[in-house]
Amino acid sequence: MKEKIHKCLNCGIGNTKIKDVQKILSMNSDTVLINIKAEVCDHCGERYYDPETVRYFEKIKLELKNGNSSQLIPVGTSYKVAS
Ligand SMILES: [Zn+2]
DSSP states (O other), X not given: OOXXXXXOTTTSSOBEEEXXXXXXXXXXXXXXXXXXXXXXXXXXXXXXXXXHHHHHHHHHHHHHHTTOOTTOOXXXXXXXXXX
């Protein structure tokens, strides 16, 4: 991912900067944490992913959906509060 500065499209005030972010993808009751680089607005925090990254997310989602998760490592259990 190349370093590039853009005006934020969301707030129109901030500039975007490449940062390490954590993205959470969810599929049914499963979630995948992905550490990835994104352009983040220094004003409103809006994130922008490049097309390559978006394709990568889609690929991971598909693998999760198909149960084909050879490169996915379980890291814990997700809970919800019983109602
Ligand atoms: Zn912004």
